[in-house]
Amino acid sequence: MRANARRTTLADIARAAGVSVATVSKVVNGRGDVAPQTRARVQELLRQHDYLAPVFRHTEAIENPTIEVQFAGGLKSYVAETLEGIIDSAADSGASVVISKASRAPHWARDLVSAGRRAVIAVTSVYTTAHLKELARSGLPLVVLDPLHLPDSRVHSVGATNFAGGLAATRHLLSLGHRRIAYLGGPATAVCNQARMHGYRAAMEAEGAQVPDTYVRAGEFTHETGLSGAAALLALQEPPTAIFAGNDEIALGVVETARVRGLRVPEDMSVVGFDDTSLARMASPPLTTVRQPLQEMGGAALRTALRLANGEKVESHHIELATELVVRASTAPPREATSAP
Known part of the structure; x- marks a missing residue:
């Protein structure tokens, strides 16, 4: 125009x-x-x-706005818990939420504007420069929840203290007497995975514990990665006595692989997860894990999206909420330590 x-x-x-x-x-x-x-x-x-609704000119606050929440992949426990936080916060704020799979159709952002959306929250979705430009042209604010990659400096995001979580998980295993500790994580390029892995390495280095190259493996944040990764680790000439998994789904795959091979958790091998989803609490044995405040993260993302939709200034482009180690029954001292005279 x-x-x-x-x-x-x-x-x-x-x-x-x-x-x-x-x-x-x-x-x-x-x-x-x-x-x-x-x-x-x-x-x-x-x-x-090229029509944009007047609300995107930010002349006044939006009453009862509608926020689009997009996610990629399946509706897993991690996503479900973050969505619960978003929905609860929306109810408290008088906002509406529409949940959809991430779309890459032409003019998808313009379609959202035409449908009355006021902002987008992306959960486990990857946005390229082209997607960001499409959102910017449409005037739609974007908030990325737990970004997989370092977001553009113009993008607002909400995450957790992943490095501190990796540090706490590994220190817990070291305090039990483990020294042969492996890290089995998600995608090698994912920022959250890198932070958890670096926390693991920092704890191991501080304790003087060796980290063989074979003890650090990348995959996906899936149960299948836990199954295959644990099988490879347990096949090593000197297998680990403990595995720190990049999320709870991977950890449950590790537990299952141990069971199939006749190993007991935690008597023969300790396992720590990350997220503290409902899976960790329902696991057998219940899973020691690093708690991400998933519902609180969802609520923070929703509140940030509403502020941006109303044209308000948000002080920080990235919000990090604290993680916390939750000790349950999947970790114990290594067998050689308990059997020593």
Whole structure:
């Protein structure tokens, strides 16, 4: 649109679509009482005319805003608990939440604007420079929850003290007498995984404990990584007596691999997870893990998104909440230590 061109109005869109201004307003504000074909026609015209709802000019606070929450992959325990925090915070704030899988369709951000969204919260989703530009053109604020990669300096994010968590988990195992401790983590390039691994290495180095290259393995934050990674670690000539897993799902895969091989947890091998999802509490034995305040992180992301949607200044681009070691029944002194005279 040229700088001196007249701004497209709802009335212009209504005339082009052959509907009332009220109908166009319902589409813009995400109301559900519009026929699908009519909604699609109006949204296409909104895109063609590069229309942005007035609320994105931040002239006044938004009443009862709608926030889009996007996640990638399956609806796992980690995601479910962060979503619970987002939904609870939205209810307290009078906001609405729409949950969807991350979309990469053309003009996806413009579609969100046309549907009345006021901000986006990304959970375990990876946003490229192109995606960020699309959001910026649309005027949609973005908050990334527990980012997998270092976000652009313009992006707001919420995470946890991953390095401190890795440090605490490893120190716990060292305090029990373990020295052969392995780290089995998620993607090697993921920022949260790197921080947990560096916390592990820092604790091992401070204690003078050796970290063979074979004791540090990367994978995905999945049960399958726990199964295959633990199998490889236990096949070593000098296998670890303890494994610090990058999340609870990996840890449960480690426990299962130990069980299949006739090893008992924690008598024969100790296991520590990360996240403290419901899986850790329901595991057998219950899992020692590093608690991420997942629901609190979701709430912080929602509140940040609302402030950005209202044009408020947010002091910090990244918020970190504290982690905490939760000791349960999956860790114990190594067998050789307990059997020594």
